Amino acid sequence: MEKVYIQLKANIDMKLKSKCIVGDVAYVAAKYHIKKKIENIELGIVEGDFYNIISPTTLAQNIIDKVDNVDLKFIDDQDVLINIHPVSKKENKFWLVLRVMVVMVLLSIGTGIAIMNFHEDVSMKDVHIRIYKILTGMDIKRPLIIQIPYSIGIGVGMALFFNKVVPDRFGGDPSPMEVEMSSYRKKVNGYIRKKLKKGD
Amino acid sequence: MAIKAMCILIGFCEGIAVGTAFMAFITILDIVPRLIQITKTVKYIKLYEYTMIINVMIIVLIDICNISFNLSYTVIIFIGLFMGIYVGMFASALTEITNVIPIIVKTFSIYNYASWIFAALILGKVLGSLIYWIYIVK
Numbered sequence: 001m002e003k004v005y006i007q008l009k010a011n012i013d014m015k016l017k018s019k020c021i022v023g024d025v026a027y028v029a030a031k032y033h034i035k036k037k038i039e040n041i042e043l044g045i046v047e048g049d050f051y052n053i054i055s056p057t058t059l060a061q062n063i064i065d066k067v068d069n070v071d072l073k074f075i076d077d078q079d080v081l082i083n084i085h086p087v088s089k090k091e092n093k094f095w096l097v098l099r100v101m102v103v104m105v106l107l108s109i110g111t112g113i114a115i116m117n118f119h120e121d122v123s124m125k126d127v128h129i130r131i132y133k134i135l136t137g138m139d140i141k142r143p144l145i146i147q148i149p150y151s152i153g154i155g156v157g158m159a160l161f162f163n164k165v166v167p168d169r170f171g172g173d174p175s176p177m178e179v180e181m182s183s184y185r186k187k188v189n190g191y192i193r194k195k196l197k198k199g200d
Numbered sequence: 201m202a203i204k205a206m207c208i209l210i211g212f213c214e215g216i217a218v219g220t221a222f223m224a225f226i227t228i229l230d231i232v233p234r235l236i237q238i239t240k241t242v243k244y245i246k247l248y249e250y251t252m253i254i255n256v257m258i259i260v261l262i263d264i265c266n267i268s269f270n271l272s273y274t275v276i277i278f279i280g281l282f283m284g285i286y287v288g289m290f291a292s293a294l295t296e297i298t299n300v301i302p303i304i305v306k307t308f309s310i311y312n313y314a315s316w317i318f319a320a321l322i323l324g325k326v327l328g329s330l331i332y333w334i335y336i337v338k
Contacts, residue, residue: 100313103304104320111321112328115291116336119329125337130263135276137268144333145273146280151329153284155322160285161234161292162318181302 004038004063005029007075008056011189013083014046022063025054025080034070041066046084053196054080081193115154219256226252229293284329291325 007027014020022028023039030038041062043054056074063072119125128150132143226232236242295301305314 096310099308100310100316103308103310104316107304107317107320108324108327111324112331115325115328116332119332131279132276134262134268135271135279137270142333142337145276146283147333148330149277149280150284150287151326151333153281153286154288154291154329155284155326156281157285157288157290158292158322158325159288159318160238161231161289161296181305184299184302 001069001071002031002034003073004034004070005073005075006056006059006063008054008059008078008080010078011081011083013085015085016046018046020044020046020082022059025082026059030070034067037067038063038070046082048082048084050084051192051196052082052084053193054082079193079197081189222256223252229290229297231289231293234289234293288325292321295321 005028007029009025009027012025014024020043021039022041022043025043028035028038043059043062046052056077056079060072060074063070128143128146129140132138132140132146232245232248236245236248301314301317304317305311310317
């Protein structure tokens with residue numbers, strides 16, 4: 001009995017209607033010739049709407065059908081989540097750039113108006129007048145000397161937070177945005193797994 | 201006499217409520233951990249906590265007692281800049297908690313251009329603030 005250790009991959013991307021072999025969905029550890037044989041076992045054609053899952057038992061069944069005399073051991077029992085990409089028609093670069101432009105205009109104007117409303121809501125003008133009075137003892141109607149550095153400082157603060165100013169000095173820690181995106185991705189994947197498993 | 205004691209008690213409780221709410225809000229936004237991460241000064245976290253507490257108390261007292269100083273323009277520019285930096289970090293922490301950017305990237309399918317979204321956000325806020333102070337407020 002040859003010992004074979006199999007570890008299923010967690011998330012993979014495949015194109016619709018492409019052939020799926022064991023080597024795509026799992027890491028196999030075994031002696032060389034057995035490993036090559038197992039990795040080339042075909043599991044089927046990729047089909048489905050957007051996602052599909054493969055469970056360890058399906059994989060084990062396929063391997064036992066094709067290869068004799070193996071002792072399979074699975075390292076963990078997670079299902080493989082396949083992210084199915086449709087056969088991609090070549091997308092015109094123009095639409096992509098247009099979308100980026102639309103999003104940029106939307107975000108710029110939107111956040112600009114939002115910050116104006118925020119200033120009006122908290123009566124920041126009066127607070128600035130008061131701060132000027134505390135700092136210099138004089139009354140003033142438009143403390144531009146505070147307000148212009150304040151506006152520039154907003155940009156600096158946001159850039160600092162988003163990891164854009166000094167990207168090399170953080171010792172390898174990801175920025176909060178990247179952590180957020182990956183945890184969002186993980187939550188979406190977990191939900192999809194649960195939904196597909198119940199339906200299967 | 202009893203009324204004075206009542207006033208002192210009410211003021212004190214009011215302060216406790218406002219103070220804890222303020223600190224809880226700052227804590228959940230992760231502003232201080234982010235600053236510590238940027239400057240790599242994890243050991244001084246206690247110092248930062250004490251700084252925030254003591255400075256807030258001092259500034260509130262200065263505000264209430266109508267004290268005024270006589271500082272030069274350069275110092276005022278610096279203070280304004282730091283006010284802005286703090287508000288900028290506050291705004292981006294809020295943006296991050298509400299997951300705006302991952303949702304936009306996924307909805308519009310613009311995965312490789314994510315850094316342009318940051319540029320748009322920053323530019324929008326800076327320009328919006330400048331326009332507000334220079335043209336809109338009279």
